[in-house]
Amino acid sequence: MTILLFTLVLLCGAFLAGMLGSLTGLGGGVVIIPLLTLVFHVDIRYAIGTALIASIATSSGSASAYVKEGITNIRLGMFLEIATTMGAVIGAVIAVYMPTNVVAIIFGCVLIFSSLMSFRKKKENASDEDVSRLARQLRLNGSYPDSGQQVSYKVRHVPGGYFMMMFAGVMSGLLGIGSGALKVMAMDNIMRIPFKVSTTTSNFMIGVTAAASAVVYLQRGYISPGLCLPVVLGVLAGAFGGSRILVKANVKALRVVFSVVISVLALQMIYHGYTGKL
Numbered sequence: 001m002t003i004l005l006f007t008l009v010l011l012c013g014a015f016l017a018g019m020l021g022s023l024t025g026l027g028g029g030v031v032i033i034p035l036l037t038l039v040f041h042v043d044i045r046y047a048i049g050t051a052l053i054a055s056i057a058t059s060s061g062s063a064s065a066y067v068k069e070g071i072t073n074i075r076l077g078m079f080l081e082i083a084t085t086m087g088a089v090i091g092a093v094i095a096v097y098m099p100t101n102v103v104a105i106i107f108g109c110v111l112i113f114s115s116l117m118s119f120r121k122k123k124e125n126a127s128d129e130d131v132s133r134l135a136r137q138l139r140l141n142g143s144y145p146d147s148g149q150q151v152s153y154k155v156r157h158v159p160g161g162y163f164m165m166m167f168a169g170v171m172s173g174l175l176g177i178g179s180g181a182l183k184v185m186a187m188d189n190i191m192r193i194p195f196k197v198s199t200t201t202s203n204f205m206i207g208v209t210a211a212a213s214a215v216v217y218l219q220r221g222y223i224s225p226g227l228c229l230p231v232v233l234g235v236l237a238g239a240f241g242g243s244r245i246l247v248k249a250n251v252k253a254l255r256v257v258f259s260v261v262i263s264v265l266a267l268q269m270i271y272h273g274y275t276g277k278l
Helices: 003-024 029-039 044-069 074-097 100-117 133-137 158-175 180-190 195-219 225-248 251-274
Strands: 142-146 149-153
Touching: 003 029, 003 225, 003 251, 029 044, 029 100, 029 225, 029 251, 044 074, 044 100, 044 195, 044 225, 074 158, 074 180, 074 195, 100 158, 100 251, 133 158, 142 195, 158 180, 158 195, 180 195
Parallel strands: none
Antiparallel strands: 142 149
16 A cells, blocks of 8 residues: 555545544544554554544534633633643553553443433533532533523532543553543533533543643654654544534434444454553
């Protein structure tokens, strides 16, 4: 396969990955890494480094729109970024020394968990009940626009959410994915933040978390410009196309179909990791 053909095929694959990630809410990295490792037989560390660069690009593009709309809780995001960044650096260092087949098995397990979490029932957990003294001291409580009015909410269980975010950062640095399912557990289930705020704030944080991990991979030489350029362009275009389709399509049916595809990819990663083929 020539370099030009490889680039074009990778560009098309990244486009589909970005579209799939947009439609399922799991991000393009969940498809990019299996695509590079299983189809193109790229070393999983290079695949993770490429996925991290793609995450920085997609997060930077979409997060700015949510910040402009006033949905993202910037203060909360910057506070939790301390945890995710520390976790991401730890995860990236672990990934450099961990056997690649073990990374592949962990990746597959987290992918299946994330796919199942994409079917969770989304609830708006907005509450005016002030139960966290720490959240009040750190001024983490906020409000967001909904149907023409401001809806206020209070952040709860700050320490529990903080440590879950650190674990999510470790998984992000180790596997090169956004770990959205773990961040949802931290912000939705533990800190009881409204779904709109948690998803937009998580998106705001992904770029910083990925950048911290990417530095470690860059220092180790695991980021290849030849892989990153077509992947970033393809994922950005695919994510934009997926967002357009999402407005008109049957979301529930799409998530079922694509989550099955992601689960199959995850099982392939686990199998190849278990048999030592990665």
